[in-house]
Amino acid sequence: MQFGNASEISWIINLAFFAFILIFSLYGAKIQMWQWLKQIEAGLIELKRMAIESRQRAIDTFKEYGRSEEEVATELDRWLDYFLIYPVDLDPAGILQRLDHLLDERRDRYREFVTQLAPEAGPELAQNLENTLEVAQVLSLVFRIVRHYYLLGKKTGSQILIMQIHMQMPELLRIARAYFEAIDAFADGKPIGDGVGPLVVTRFAREYGATPDQYVHDVSREVGYYRVEFEGRTVFAVRATGPGGTVGKPGVAVKRLVEENKGAISRIITVDAALKLEGEELGRISEGTGAAIGDPGPEKHAIEQTATDHDIAIEAIVVKEDEAAAVGVMRKRILDSVPEVINRVKSAIRERTKPGDKVILAGIGNTIGIGL
Amino acid sequence: MGVVTKIISLSFIALGTLIVITYGGAQDPVISFIGMFAGLMLWSIGLALMGAGRTTQVKPPPPTITEIRCDNPDCDFKEIRDFEPGDYILRPMEAHCPKCQGSLTIYGIYVVLEQEEKSTI
Numbered sequence: 001m002q003f004g005n006a007s008e009i010s011w012i013i014n015l016a017f018f019a020f021i022l023i024f025s026l027y028g029a030k031i032q033m034w035q036w037l038k039q040i041e042a043g044l045i046e047l048k049r050m051a052i053e054s055r056q057r058a059i060d061t062f063k064e065y066g067r068s069e070e071e072v073a074t075e076l077d078r079w080l081d082y083f084l085i086y087p088v089d090l091d092p093a094g095i096l097q098r099l100d101h102l103l104d105e106r107r108d109r110y111r112e113f114v115t116q117l118a119p120e121a122g123p124e125l126a127q128n129l130e131n132t133l134e135v136a137q138v139l140s141l142v143f144r145i146v147r148h149y150y151l152l153g154k155k156t157g158s159q160i161l162i163m164q165i166h167m168q169m170p171e172l173l174r175i176a177r178a179y180f181e182a183i184d185a186f187a188d189g190k191p192i193g194d195g196v197g198p199l200v201v202t203r204f205a206r207e208y209g210a211t212p213d214q215y216v217h218d219v220s221r222e223v224g225y226y227r228v229e230f231e232g233r234t235v236f237a238v239r240a241t242g243p244g245g246t247v248g249k250p251g252v253a254v255k256r257l258v259e260e261n262k263g264a265i266s267r268i269i270t271v272d273a274a275l276k277l278e279g280e281e282l283g284r285i286s287e288g289t290g291a292a293i294g295d296p297g298p299e300k301h302a303i304e305q306t307a308t309d310h311d312i313a314i315e316a317i318v319v320k321e322d323e324a325a326a327v328g329v330m331r332k333r334i335l336d337s338v339p340e341v342i343n344r345v346k347s348a349i350r351e352r353t354k355p356g357d358k359v360i361l362a363g364i365g366n367t368i369g370i371g372l
Numbered sequence: 373m374g375v376v377t378k379i380i381s382l383s384f385i386a387l388g389t390l391i392v393i394t395y396g397g398a399q400d401p402v403i404s405f406i407g408m409f410a411g412l413m414l415w416s417i418g419l420a421l422m423g424a425g426r427t428t429q430v431k432p433p434p435p436t437i438t439e440i441r442c443d444n445p446d447c448d449f450k451e452i453r454d455f456e457p458g459d460y461i462l463r464p465m466e467a468h469c470p471k472c473q474g475s476l477t478i479y480g481i482y483v484v485l486e487q488e489e490k491s492t493i
Contacts, residue, residue: 013406035420181433190436191461191481202462243460328483329436335480369481371462 033159036166040150043169044143050180051136051143055080058136061187062129065118075117079133080140082109100298104221110134124189127244128368131186135179135327142176178324185329186245191369193325193334197271197292198239199370200341201363204228205237207342212372217241219256222248230346232355242367250362251291251299255306257360266357268307268314269348271341272364273334276320283333284320285340287348292316293364303362313352317344330369377421384418434483440465444474455481 024031055076062072084106087098114121114129121129146165153161185192191199205226217224218241225238236257240248258265272292276282291303291314307314319337345361353359388411395407436455442448449471465476 010402013402016406016409031420035423039423184433188436188455188457189460190455199461206462243463329433330480330482332437332480332482332484335482369460371460371478 029159033157033162036162037150037154040146040162040166040169043173044146044150046173047139047143047146047176050176051139054136054139054180054183057183057187058132061132062118065125065129066120067117072117075113076133076136079113080137082137096298096301099296103296103298107221124242124244127246128186128189131245131366131368132183135183135186138179139176139183142172146172175323178322178327181324182327182329185327186368189243189245189369191330192327192366193321193330194273194327194365195242195330195367195370196273196319196321196334196338196341197363197365198242198367199335199363200271200338200345201237201239201361202226202370202372203338204235204342204345204361208235210237215241215372220249220252222246223250223253225253225257230349230359233349233353234358235349236358236360237363238360239363240365240367242370242372245366245368247295247364247366249299250293250364251295251302254360254362255302258306258310258312261358263310264358265310265312265360267349267353268303268312268360268362269345270303270314270316270362270364271345272316272318273321273326274318275326276322280320281333282321282325282331283337285337285344286318286320287344288316288318290314290316292318293362315348315352317341317348381418381421384414384421388412388414388418434485436481436483438478439480439482440476441479442469442472442474443477444469444472447472447474449474449476450479451476 059069059072059076062076063069067075084102087095087102089095110130110133111126114126114133118126118129146169149161149165152158153165182192184190205228208228208230210226210228215224215226219225219238223238223240225236228235228237238250238253238257240246240250254268258268268291270292272294274286274292274294276284291300291307293300293303303314306312319334319341321334325331325334349359349361390411391407391414392411395403396411398404398407438453438455438459440451440453442450447469449469459478459481461478461481463478465478467476468474469476
């Protein structure tokens with residue numbers, strides 16, 4: 001019988017077919033795991049590049065203010081591992097006070113570290129340096145966590161670990177890229193998208209005659225206010241002190257203003273940036289009820305509790321942004337939304353308060369690059 | 373993706389193409405089937421290798437613009453220049469408006485992206 005005989009060839013085809021089925025049923029998952037691992041590896045290389053470059057950018061920025069590059073690098077590496085242990089939540093009573101205390105302590109440690117590492121930086125620059133340090137820290141942390149799961153998955157051969165990190169990789173890379181692009185904004189003191197709240201408040205206050213000298217400093221930590229008259233109402237325009245990068249403690253500021261003006265505050269309006277849904281336009285303005293503030297909890301709680309205790313109406317106006325726009329240099333579309341937000345603030349005050357009332361207008365957000 | 377992986381994946385694709393061209397259209401239906409099958413198998417292996425470890429190109433960020441405007445509401449003077457260290461929004465400028473000699477203030481600092489994302493739905 002010659003090779004090429006139909007029955008012989010069909011036997012080969014059958015064998016090849018069964019071999020194919022056997023190989024893919026036994027090793028299909030392994031082939032797929034290998035492909036996932038290669039893709040995670042590519043993402044990890046990018047995360048590592050961003051972590052290294054942001055560290056170098058932080059070193060380059062810090063060394064301008066009084067310490068050598070070697071000293072800055074050594075201290076910075078020690079600081080990149082700095083962590084915060086969240087308070088125990090098994091006994092939730094008083095958790096917000098404990099968290100508030102820990103966040104204050106953390107801020108103090110950051111301030112202390114920046115002062116040591118950049119002794120010649122002024123207070124506003126020190127705030128920007130703090131923000132730069134935080135971005136480098138976030139990128140270092142993301143890289144180390146992803147690397148941990150990648151190596152652990154590889155070591156144990158756990159499909160579920162590898163699959164999870166593979167599925168989350170695009171989102172992690174998106175967030176990391178947003179922070180990486182933001183480091184230049186923080187290092188150079190450029191305004192970011194999150195600063196739209198303080199910008200709205202300042203523009204509103206200036207429209208009604210407020211000047212930087214009239215700003216009342218430190219009603220709470222790094223937060224103050226302008227007192228302006230608007231169509232017979234008194235408006236306390238609250239924002240964090242700039243143009244250094246800080247969000248301050250606006251919740252405590254609102255609480256103190258309400259307590260100082262016993263029973264006279266009739267409305268609290270908060271203005272902030274909010275995460276947009278995919279498909280929504282950047283810079284879209286939305287209104288709602290509640291406190292628009294994205295802190296870990298204590299500041300939002302302070303506003304909500306104060307409003308509830310004193311029966312004060314509370315409303316929010318937000319400008320929709322994605323993560324990249326919120327932490328990156330302010331986009332033109334966000335800046336263009338400011339006049340419309342001011343119009344909505346005016347309408348809210350006109351329509352929902354009476355002449356003689358007192359109103360708190362709180363602009364929440366990072367004040368980097370936004371003057372008083 | 374390394375150069376070696378790239379060469380291997382391209383070799384697989386090239387070999388697959390060669391087999392499909394040579395045997396895919398053979399008169400004998402069995403040879404044609406085997407040719408097509410083997411060729412496409414090599415193609416898929418090559419493409420899988422190419423897809424693994426692919427990185428996306430990151431575009432450089434656009435320049436940051438500083439927009440300076442005259443404080444006089446009746447004057448429309450506006451100057452746009454590149455961001456300089458020390459600039460911040462609402463910073464009063466030392467120079468005066470060339471049109472009306474009024475004071476100048478930084479109105480905005482921003483970036484304009486080439487293509488802002490717009491949903492088609």
